[in-house]
Amino acid sequence: MKLYIAEKPSLGRAIAAALPKPHKSQQGYIELGNGDVVSWCIGHILEQADPEVYNDDFKKWRMEHLPIIPEQWQLTPKAQTRSQLSVLRKLVKNASEIIHAGDPDREGQLLVDEVIDFLKVSKTKKQQVKRLLISDLNLPAVKRSLNALKSNQDFMPLSISALARSRADWLYGINLTRAYTLQGQKVGFNGVLSVGRVQTPLLGLVVEKDRQIAEFVPHDYFDVYADIITPAGEKFIAKWQPSEACAPHMDENKKIINKALAENVVSRITDKPAIVTLLNEQDKKQFAALPYNLSALQIDAAKQFSMNAKLVLDVCQALYEKHQLITYPRSDSRYLPVEHHQQAKAIIQILAESNNKYAEFAKNADSTIKGKAWNNSKVSAHHAIIPTEKSASNLSLNSFEKNIYQLIVRQYLAQFYPPYCYQQTQVELEIAQGKFKVNAKVPQQLGWKIMFQSSKTKTTSPENNEQTTFTEQLLPKLTQGETLYCPQGLIAEKVTQAPTAYNDATLLGAMTGIARFVQNSEIKKILKETDGLGTEATRAGIIDLLFKRGFLQRIGKNITATDIGTSLINALPKMATTPDMTAQWEATLNDISERRSNYQNFITPLTATLKSMVAQAEQQSFEQLPKVPFKRKSKRKTRFKKAG
Numbered sequence: 001m002k003l004y005i006a007e008k009p010s011l012g013r014a015i016a017a018a019l020p021k022p023h024k025s026q027q028g029y030i031e032l033g034n035g036d037v038v039s040w041c042i043g044h045i046l047e048q049a050d051p052e053v054y055n056d057d058f059k060k061w062r063m064e065h066l067p068i069i070p071e072q073w074q075l076t077p078k079a080q081t082r083s084q085l086s087v088l089r090k091l092v093k094n095a096s097e098i099i100h101a102g103d104p105d106r107e108g109q110l111l112v113d114e115v116i117d118f119l120k121v122s123k124t125k126k127q128q129v130k131r132l133l134i135s136d137l138n139l140p141a142v143k144r145s146l147n148a149l150k151s152n153q154d155f156m157p158l159s160i161s162a163l164a165r166s167r168a169d170w171l172y173g174i175n176l177t178r179a180y181t182l183q184g185q186k187v188g189f190n191g192v193l194s195v196g197r198v199q200t201p202l203l204g205l206v207v208e209k210d211r212q213i214a215e216f217v218p219h220d221y222f223d224v225y226a227d228i229i230t231p232a233g234e235k236f237i238a239k240w241q242p243s244e245a246c247a248p249h250m251d252e253n254k255k256i257i258n259k260a261l262a263e264n265v266v267s268r269i270t271d272k273p274a275i276v277t278l279l280n281e282q283d284k285k286q287f288a289a290l291p292y293n294l295s296a297l298q299i300d301a302a303k304q305f306s307m308n309a310k311l312v313l314d315v316c317q318a319l320y321e322k323h324q325l326i327t328y329p330r331s332d333s334r335y336l337p338v339e340h341h342q343q344a345k346a347i348i349q350i351l352a353e354s355n356n357k358y359a360e361f362a363k364n365a366d367s368t369i370k371g372k373a374w375n376n377s378k379v380s381a382h383h384a385i386i387p388t389e390k391s392a393s394n395l396s397l398n399s400f401e402k403n404i405y406q407l408i409v410r411q412y413l414a415q416f417y418p419p420y421c422y423q424q425t426q427v428e429l430e431i432a433q434g435k436f437k438v439n440a441k442v443p444q445q446l447g448w449k450i451m452f453q454s455s456k457t458k459t460t461s462p463e464n465n466e467q468t469t470f471t472e473q474l475l476p477k478l479t480q481g482e483t484l485y486c487p488q489g490l491i492a493e494k495v496t497q498a499p500t501a502y503n504d505a506t507l508l509g510a511m512t513g514i515a516r517f518v519q520n521s522e523i524k525k526i527l528k529e530t531d532g533l534g535t536e537a538t539r540a541g542i543i544d545l546l547f548k549r550g551f552l553q554r555i556g557k558n559i560t561a562t563d564i565g566t567s568l569i570n571a572l573p574k575m576a577t578t579p580d581m582t583a584q585w586e587a588t589l590n591d592i593s594e595r596r597s598n599y600q601n602f603i604t605p606l607t608a609t610l611k612s613m614v615a616q617a618e619q620q621s622f623e624q625l626p627k628v629p630f631k632r633k634s635k636r637k638t639r640f641k642k643a644g
Contacts (some may be wrong), residue, residue, distance in 0.1 A: 002036040003095035003110050004132065005088065010321045011134065012040035015101055018142040019426050024301070028087035039091050041102075045081040046114050048170045049074040063182050063618060067175040067610045073167060075118055091120045100152045101132040104382040105330055106593060108539055109155050110162035132157050136388045139322065158380075158532030161593035164602045168585065172197040175610055179617035180572065189625045193568060194549055198534045198581055199542050200569075203551050204519060204577035205510055207561045207569040209502055216498040221255035222262035223492040226436050229431065229485045234476035238274075238429050238436035240265055240489075255496070268432040277435075279480040280429035285421050286337045288414035288448040290334035290373050291384035294536040295512045297329075297407060300312035302505035305403050307558060309508055309540035315400045317386070323395055327386050328406055330537040335378035336386065341370055341513075346389050348416065351409060353394045358409050361451050365416035373415050380594070386412045410451050417448035425475055440475045454569055501558035514583045523584045532586060533579055558641050564626065571622045575613060 004019075006012035012030065016023055020033035029039035051058035051068050053076065058065055077085050092098065098116065103110035116126060134145045176195040184193050200429040222238035242249075242256060249258035256262055292300075296315065299493035301307040307315075316329035344367045351362035373384065387409050421444045446453075477485075502510070508595065510517065511534055515527040534542050546552040551565030561569070569577050585606070591597035 001095050002097045002099060003091050004036070004038040004099045004101050005115065006038065006040040007108050007111055008042060010039050011103070011137070012038050014134070014137040014139075014142055014541060015132070015146075016102035018139055018146055028084050029091060036293055037091055037095075038508075039088055041111055041115060042081045042085075043152060044111055045078055045085050045088075046075040046118055047078055048166060049076045051174060055362045061182055063179065063614075064235055066179055066614045067171070067607070069171065069607055069610070075114060088115060089119050092116070092121060094124075097128060097130070099132050099149065100128045100155075101134065104133045104135055104328055105332075105537060106158050106162040106165070106535065109158040113152075113159045114155075114163075115590055118296070118403040118535065127153060129153075133382075135331075135382055137324045138388050138390050140389060157595050158593045161589045162261075164592060164599050165589050167603065169197055170605055171606065171610055174364050175614060176576065176617070179614050180620070183617055183620055184571075184625055185624050187622050187625060189622065193625075194578060195572070196542075196545075197585070198538070199546055200572065201579040201582050202507075202511065202533060202542060203546055203561065203565055204569050204578065206502055206507070206552060206559060207566050207577075209499060210560050210566065212499045213501060215528045218256060218498065220253070221251065221257050221494050221496060222258070222259055223256070223494065224262050224265045225490045225492065226269055226429070226431055226486045227488050227490065228272065229487060230476050230478070231484070232476070236438060236473050236475055237490075238438040240429070241435040241437055242316065243435070251496075253496075259491075259493075260367055261334050262491050265434060266491055269434060269486050269489045271488070272432050272486050273434070274429045274431045274484040274486045276427060276478055276480050276482045276484065277430045278426065280424075280426040282424045283421065283444070284424050285419040287371060287419045288417065289411065291336065291386050291415065292408060292411050293331050293334045293384060294329055295332070295532070295539065296334065297385060297404070298540065299505045299508050299512075300407055301404060302503065302508065304407070305400075306504070307400065307403075308504045308543070310544045312404060313540040315404045318403055319401055321396065321492055323392070323401070324390055325388055325395070325405055327384075327388060328382055329384040329385050330446060332536040333379055333382055334384045335375045336373050336375070336383045337379050338374045338376050340383065341374050342390065343370065344416065347387055348413070349589065350389055350391050351387060351413065354391050356392055356409060357406060358413060358451065361410070361413050365413050366418075368415055369416045369418070371415055414448040414451060417451070418445065420449045427475065427478060429484070438473075440473060442474065442494075484508055500619065501555075502562055503557045507543065507559055508539060515585075517578075518580045518583050520580045523580050527583055527587055534583060534586070567625050571620065571625055573613070573620060574617050575616075581609070 004012070004015050006015055006188040013231070016030040016032065019036065019038065022033050023030040029037050031037055049070075053074055054068070054070050055065075058068060082211075096148045098121070100109075100116070102110075102112040116129065130149040131152040131154065132145055132149055133567055136145075138409070173194075173196050180193040180195055183193075184191070210640075220414065220529055226238045226240065228236050228238055242254070246256065246261065249256055249261045251257050276536050289296075296308075297316070297431070298309045298312045313329070316326065319326045320329050348362050348365050348367050348406045352359055352365075354362075356362075384406055387405075392405060423438045423442040423444060425442070427438045429438075500506070512532040514533040515524055518524045518527065533539075543552070546565070547554075550562055551568065552559055554560075575581060585602070588602050592599065592602060
């Protein structure tokens with residue numbers, strides 16, 4: 001008997017639909033017409049054991065117990081899914097072959113692997129386990145996947161990476177939450193000070209941004225522009241570029257803060273010749289952005305529809321599982337397998353025949369275009385999020401589902417449009433020995449941008465009028481060395497703006513591009529552009545968790561820290577509140593999944609760091625913490641039990 005183990009019931013049913021009939025539904029599994037069986041987990045049905053499982057003394061929180069580091073790690077069945085584990089136990093025992101059908105990501109790999117290990121599958125049978133990778137729940141796609149089974153051994157590094165992450169979160173969360181909670185109790189704070197490997201540095205980013213805003217002191221600065229007239233009477237504007245000699249009159253961002261200097265420049269250039277010292281005209285192309293991964297989709301949805309990360313993820317899960325309109329959504333890849341291009345024509349045809357608002361764009365798409373999105377070397381367990389070969393015309397989608405689906409469709413169709421072509425012109429002028437510059441773009445072919453025009457809203461606020469006029473002006477035909485005329489100079493008086501508070505889009509952007517917030521230069525060097533804080537599958541949940549714990553709050557669209565969140569970060573050592581260490585861990589976890597590192601290279605330094613951080617916690621002062629902790633509105637229990 002072949003046994004297919006899916007990550008969840010919906011995936012199990014999709015697999016069964018592509019296998020021999022008749023089907024017989026049983027409690028916790030589906031029996032197929034040929035005697036094979038499809039069963040499933042219900043998410044994680046095993047979890048890391050609580051500390052007291054290792055030692056009964058750990059029920060009470062004591063500093064002398066820390067750090068708690070298990071010698072032999074143990075998993076325990078979740079109470080609510082124990083019955084399904086019993087079903088799998090019987091099926092695994094009778095199976096001659098097991099097909100692993102977890103979701104195509106790090107967590108999906110571990111989720112089924114840990115069940116296979118927990119049920120003590122023999123070494124021989126374990127080595128013969130096959131891996132079924134499904135990113136599209138529609139019948140044709142599932143059948144294609146069933147015909148492309150791989151050895152599960154090929155995915156062990158992915159599983160080991162997920163296991164290392166799971167144990168790291170346990171070690172970090174259990175030990176530091178207990179350590180800092182006990183310190184908080186010493187000054188009368190009677191709540192749990194929850195500390196996490198990812199959540200606390202993320203909270204630290206928000207607290208730091210709040211501090212920058214609170215301490216910001218605005219000041220005036222001055223930009224100087226020159227009106228320029230050609231011999232033929234054509235007009236444009238150029239901006240003054242201060243020389244190094246002006247440094248004493250500039251702020252740290254090289255903005256002129258001395259109004260008298262700006263006025264002097266205006267006086268000097270008025271009614272003076274303007275000589276074209278540099279003219280650079282280039283024809284340029286801009287290709288469409290790659291198809292979405294989850295974070296990129298969440299960021300765009302936040303910008304365009306003010307949807308938070310958790311809502312976008314939930315909507316994506318519905319589009320994937322319920323409606324089967326998109327491929328697997330918890331993806332960190334923005335690339336597609338080369339062979340997937342063969343399906344492009346059929347997908348575009350389905351989109352063109354639908355009543356989707358982008359049907360007309362689908363009709364004009366060229367399915368023969370094959371850009372940089374199709375790259376096997378950039379695809380591992382999963383690929384970018386794209387539409388499936390299923391029409392949405394007869395489906396009842398709510399407004400959130402429509403919006404997200406249309407974003408995914410548009411991003412996919414953009415891959416089949418020509419590039420946006422424009423002429424980039426750079427001009428430098430010399431006026432009264434001062435340098436002035438102007439850059440301009442002249443569109444020549446809209447290409448894929450034609451699909452994005454309707455979503456753009458041009459601002460007409462007064463503070464933006466001047467910049468819009470300067471950057472969007474059309475330049476006349478010029479010649480290097482030509483002499484033009486400056487009838488007058490203009491001063492634009494401005495005020496520096498405070499940093500902008502985080503919102504859903506920018507906070508996600510900070511998590512996905514964490515390297516720019518890392519302070520340690522050595523750690524920054526080893527991080528890639530794509531290394532982030534958390535994973536595609538966990539980021540939405542981490543942000544949501546900080547809200548539920550009362551550490552973050554929303555003020556309009558802005559996300560800020562609460563008083564308790566700020567107090568917690570201020571009480572913790574810097575190592576716990578900055579992303580340096582966690583970003584490096586995420587990079588190492590990624591290296592494990594790609595066979596560039598191993599489990600011990602990750603866990604050994606982590607345990608050493610924990611011992612140091614627990615010792616440091618005992619020296620940390622928590623006097624600034626409020627005596628009354630945040631009271632949850634939710635009745636959900638915290639994972640960390642009350643200190644004894």
